[in-house]
Amino acid sequence: MSQGLVFDIKRYSINDGPGIRITIFLKGCPLNCLWCHNPESISPNIQKLFSTARCIGCGECCRVCPVQACRLTPGGLVTDDRLCNLCGKCAEACPTLATEMSGRYRSVDELLGIIEKERPFFDQSGGGVTFSGGEPLQQPEFLTEILEACGRKHIHRAVDTSGFVRTATLLKMAKSTDLFLYDLKMMDAERHRKYTGVDNRLILDNLRALAESGAAIQIRIPLIGGVNDDAANLEATAAFVAELQGAKKAVNLLPFHDVAKGKDVKLGRVRDLAGLHEPGGDGVAMAVELFSRYGLNANVGG
Numbered sequence: 076m077s078q079g080l081v082f083d084i085k086r087y088s089i090n091d092g093p094g095i096r097i098t099i100f101l102k103g104c105p106l107n108c109l110w111c112h113n114p115e116s117i118s119p120n121i122q123k124l125f126s127t128a129r130c131i132g133c134g135e136c137c138r139v140c141p142v143q144a145c146r147l148t149p150g151g152l153v154t155d156d157r158l159c160n161l162c163g164k165c166a167e168a169c170p171t172l173a174t175e176m177s178g179r180y181r182s183v184d185e186l187l188g189i190i191e192k193e194r195p196f197f198d199q200s201g202g203g204v205t206f207s208g209g210e211p212l213q214q215p216e217f218l219t220e221i222l223e224a225c226g227r228k229h230i231h232r233a234v235d236t237s238g239f240v241r242t243a244t245l246l247k248m249a250k251s252t253d254l255f256l257y258d259l260k261m262m263d264a265e266r267h268r269k270y271t272g273v274d275n276r277l278i279l280d281n282l283r284a285l286a287e288s289g290a291a292i293q294i295r296i297p298l299i300g301g302v303n304d305d306a307a308n309l310e311a312t313a314a315f316v317a318e319l320q321g322a323k324k325a326v327n328l329l330p331f332h333d334v335a336k337g338k339d340v341k342l343g344r345v346r347d348l349a350g351l352h353e354p355g356g357d358g359v360a361m362a363v364e365l366f367s368r369y370g371l372n373a374n375v376g377g
């Protein structure tokens with residue numbers, strides 16, 4: 076039985092599919108979206124996060140480190156990445172959460188046990204489990220096993236995907252997925268590459284193929300001022316979604332908020348978000364109205 080690298084688990088989630096859900100975030104993503112809310116999801120490896128502001132210089136991490144990778148200096152705590160084996164002992168010992176680890180391997184049985192504890196909420200609300208990321212399909216073997224295990228327990232399963240995966244992998248996963256939350260960023264290939272690091276052709280082709288397979292799909296569009304909230308992109312997106320096979324797809328618009336600044340600092344990552352802004356009420360209302368002209372039911376959030 077395989078293990079999956081999980082970086083977060085969110086209970087009582089009401090924005091990741093129907094009802095009250097538990098959302099499991101898997102590490103690793105082939106995209107690198109400029110606006111990513113979960114920058115710790117991009118690397119497929121365990122990472123050590125550090126917040127200078129929280130560090131009180133107690134030296135506990137240095138005391139427990141088995142390979143002497145941590146060192147307190149006049150300038151603050153320093154970790155030698157060449158020595159650090161990411162064992163996580165420093166994070167366990169840190170009294171202030173200045174040091175944290177992102178990513179923990181979990182078995183299917185362990186995760187299933189966590190998911191099953193939420194069953195009363197699923198039963199009351201028509202909820203279930205959602206696998207998100209990162210890109211959960213980056214761990215296909217583990218995802219298949221946990222989806223099948225949840226299916227045997229009659230738990231509703233949603234998968235939130237960027238669609239940037241091998242078509243065969245996606246269609247295979249559809250056999251054990253009850254609902255896809257499919258992210259569509261923008262229609263122009265060059266602009267897509269500029270802001271996410273990858274071309275969008277595979278994403279669009281996969282969405283068509285998934286719709287043709289009869290899978291249940293909800294479209295998710297991050298609405299980012301200065302990036303994809305212009306009328307031309309929204310028109311092209313709405314036209315594309317309206318032409319997909321099967322029942323008309325529900326569309327969720329997710330207005331951008333710059334919430335990842337603190338995580339960037341802990342990862343030692345710098346992003347220039349100067350050209351991005353929250354889309355504003357008028358822009359969001361315009362988008363909802365535009366999608367409705369194509370016969371699509373667009374909601375804000377979820």
Ligand code: SF4
Binds near residue numbers: 123143158161
């Ligand atoms: S993760 Fe382990 S090896 Fe790395 S600094 Fe912390 S205690 Fe030392």
Ligand code: SF4
Binds near residue numbers: 130133134173
């Ligand atoms: S244990 Fe935490 S608070 Fe203490 S020196 Fe290490 S990182 Fe800083």
